[in-house]
Amino acid sequence: MVRKNLSISLVKKFIPARKSNSRKGDNGIVLVIGGSYIYHGAPILSSLAALRCGTDLVYTSVPKINVTPTRAISPNLIVIPLVDQKLTRGAVNKLVGAIPRNLHSATIGMGLAIQEKNSLLHLVTSLLDRDVRLSLDASALIPEVLPLLKKKNVVVTPHVGEFKRLFGESPSTSKNERIKLVEKNAKEYGITVLLKGSTDVISNGSTTYLYEKKIPAMTVGGTGDVLSGLVAGLLAKNRNTLESAAAATFINGLAGKAVQKKLGLHMTAMDLLDEIPNVMKPFDKIV
Numbered sequence: 710m711v712r713k714n715l716s717i718s719l720v721k722k723f724i725p726a727r728k729s730n731s732r733k734g735d736n737g738i739v740l741v742i743g744g745s746y747i748y749h750g751a752p753i754l755s756s757l758a759a760l761r762c763g764t765d766l767v768y769t770s771v772p773k774i775n776v777t778p779t780r781a782i783s784p785n786l787i788v789i790p791l792v793d794q795k796l797t798r799g800a801v802n803k804l805v806g807a808i809p810r811n812l813h814s815a816t817i818g819m820g821l822a823i824q825e826k827n828s829l830l831h832l833v834t835s836l837l838d839r840d841v842r843l844s845l846d847a848s849a850l851i852p853e854v855l856p857l858l859k860k861k862n863v864v865v866t867p868h869v870g871e872f873k874r875l876f877g878e879s880p881s882t883s884k885n886e887r888i889k890l891v892e893k894n895a896k897e898y899g900i901t902v903l904l905k906g907s908t909d910v911i912s913n914g915s916t917t918y919l920y921e922k923k924i925p926a927m928t929v930g931g932t933g934d935v936l937s938g939l940v941a942g943l944l945a946k947n948r949n950t951l952e953s954a955a956a957a958t959f960i961n962g963l964a965g966k967a968v969q970k971k972l973g974l975h976m977t978a979m980d981l982l983d984e985i986p987n988v989m990k991p992f993d994k995i996v
Contacts, residue, residue: 713917736763741759744771757783759942769787772822776790814944850871855898942957943956
């Protein structure tokens with residue numbers, strides 16, 4: 710098992726260069742699926758984070774009740790309504806028919822209300838069958854989804870509680886034990902696991918990256934939604950799930966540190982979005 714701490718020099722290797730003659734779509738097409746009557750903001754944060762990290766196109770699919778506020782907050786989002794207030798089989802069937810065929814990646818779960826577990830499983834299967842790289846968060850992290858993910862291009866991004874729900878095991882407070890538990894489950898299911906915490910642990914079961922944040926201001930709601938958008942945005946450009954998840958973690962942390970320095974313990978997730986372009990400039994490469 711290889712274990713490394715994340716650094717700027719390492720993460721630079723994980724973010725592909727942009728071709729000077731590239732056209733719209735060449736640098737990533739992402740789908741974000743989330744939101745509910747209560748949590749309207751989560752998929753917006755994820756979508757804007759994906760755009761801020763250099764993605765060309767982001768399609769944001771939210772329940773129809775959330776469509777107007779989602780469109781109102783940014784003209785940059787392409788909004789696809791879910792026909793029901795919660796994720797249902799019918800809503801998934803219509804969504805799968807409406808999304809572009811050339812999607813690179815998708816992130817599912819942030820703020821999402823799921824009426825039927827089978828609707829989520831159908832959505833995940835449909836996207837994987839199209840070779841779309843997936844990032845799963847929040848309500849998408851249920852144990853029933855694990856058999857579908859085995860050895861696929863998938864990242865899961867749980868916090869401690871979601872980790873226990875997904876894998877049936879609760880990470881201990883011991884850093885070393887947490888790392889071993891992440892590595893064990895990542896290896897067993899052939900996926901990349903990103904366990905969020907004061908030290909983020911990212912592993913595919915053979916290589917593990919660690920990022921010690923020490924950014925107490927980032928306990929504010931929405932920072933995980935920003936992370937999910939970064940994962941999907943970077944995964945749209947780099948098919949390697951481990952590298953994309955590690956880079957997203959690092960960039961999210963750099964943005965958090967910069968905002969905490971400016972605002973102290975008074976940041977919001979929207980502040981993170983504004984900082985992402987600044988912290989990503991050292992990683993920009995054009996060929």
